[in-house]
C-alpha cells in the first residue's frame with residue numbers, strides 16, 4: 112500500500128515537472144508530452160531522482176545511488192537521492208548540473224546548465240544551499256554552502272554565491288552581490304557591485320606609465336625617436352551611472 116502511494120506521488124511530481132518544462136522552455140512550445148518525456152534530459156534526471164528519492168525513503172540500499180550514478184552518465188545531471196526537491200523544477204539543457212545531498216529546492220525553480228548547488232569543503236551536516244520557491248539560477252552559477260536563496264530571486268549566469276540572497280532580488284558576479292531588490296537598483300555607498308575597481312589593471316597601468324616616462328627620458332638622452340606609449344585599458348568595461356555616491 113505504501114509502495115503504491117509512493118508510486119502515485121512520483122507520477123504526480125513527474126507530471127508537474129513536465130508541465131514546468133512546457134511552461135518555461137520556449138523550445139517546448141508545441142512539443143507533445145511524449146516528446147518532452149522522451150527527449151528532455153532534465154525530465155529524465157528528475158524522473159530518475161524522484162524514483163531514487165522514493166526508494167531511499169523506503170530504506171532501499173545501494174539502488175538509489177546507482178540510479179543517480181547512471182543518470183549522471185546519461186544526462187550529465189547529478190542529483191543526490193537525499194536532496195529534497197519540490198514540485199515543478201525545470202532543468203534546462205542539463206549538462207553539468209550538480210545538486211548536493213543536503214540541498215533543499217522549493218517549488219517552481221528553474222536551473223540552467225552548469226549550475227552547482229554544492230558544499231564549500233569537508234563540513235558534514237547541512238552543507239548545501241536551500242533554494243526557495245520561484246527562483247531562477249542562470250547557467251554556470253555556483254551556489255556554495257548552507258545558504259538560503261530567497262523566494263523569487265534571480266541568480267545571474269556564472270555568479271558565485273556564498274552568502275544568503277534576499278527574496279525577489281537579482282544577484283550577479285563573483286562573489287555574488289545583489290544588483291536589484293524588488294526590481295529596484297540597490298543604492299547607497301559601496302552598493303555598485305558590478306562596476307568594481309580593477310586593481311590588476313590599475314597596477315599594470317601605473318607600471319606602464321612609469322615605463323613610458325623612462326622610455327621618454329632614455330629617448331631624450333640618446334636622441335632616439337620616442338616610441339608610442341602602450342595604452343592599458345581596464346579589464347572591466349565601466350557602464351552606466353556609478354551609484355556609489357548614494
Ligand SMILES: CC(C)(COP(=O)(O)OP(=O)(O)OC[C@H]1O[C@@H](n2cnc3c(N)ncnc32)[C@H](O)[C@@H]1OP(=O)(O)O)[C@@H](O)C(=O)NCCC(=O)NCCS
Pocket residue numbers: 203204223248249250251265266267268269270281282283284290291305350351
Ligand atoms: C541576472 C539575469 C537573470 C537578469 O536579471 P534581471 O533582474 O532582468 O536584471 P538585469 O538584466 O536588469 O541586469 C541587472 C544588472 O546586472 C547585470 N547582469 C545581468 N546578468 C549578469 C551576469 N550574469 N553577470 C554579471 N552581470 C550581470 C546587468 O548588466 C545589469 O547591470 P546594470 O545595473 O549596470 O544595468 C540574467 O542576466 C541572467 O544571467 N540570466 C541567466 C540566463 C541563462 O543562464 N541563460 C542560459 C540559457 S541556455
